[in-house]
Amino acid sequence: MTLAELLADLAAQLEDGVDAETPVLIAVQPNWPLVHELAGLAAVYAGEDQQAPCTHLLLAAGRQRDWPTPYTTEAEDAVLGEMGWRE
Secondary structure, three states: OOHHHHHHHHHHHHHOOOOOOOOEEEOOOOOOOEOEEEEEEEEEEOOOOOOOOEEEEEEEEEEEOOOOOOEOOHHHHHHHHHOOOOO
């Protein structure tokens, strides 16, 4: 997924009535972070249909990065550390 695709998906959620303050979640493996492409973005609703309130948006991981490793690089670890994500 490119930045343009992600922005378009987010804009579509807003157009569909999802509140701009809705949490965006992603499932990860924090101890051994694997690097994935993003496969997409989906709204999760409180009920069985889209008439119920959207509780959160969920980013879906796509395939794992093949090169050089599916795990984070030193540069990525440094950036994640600056964000407070990695110790």
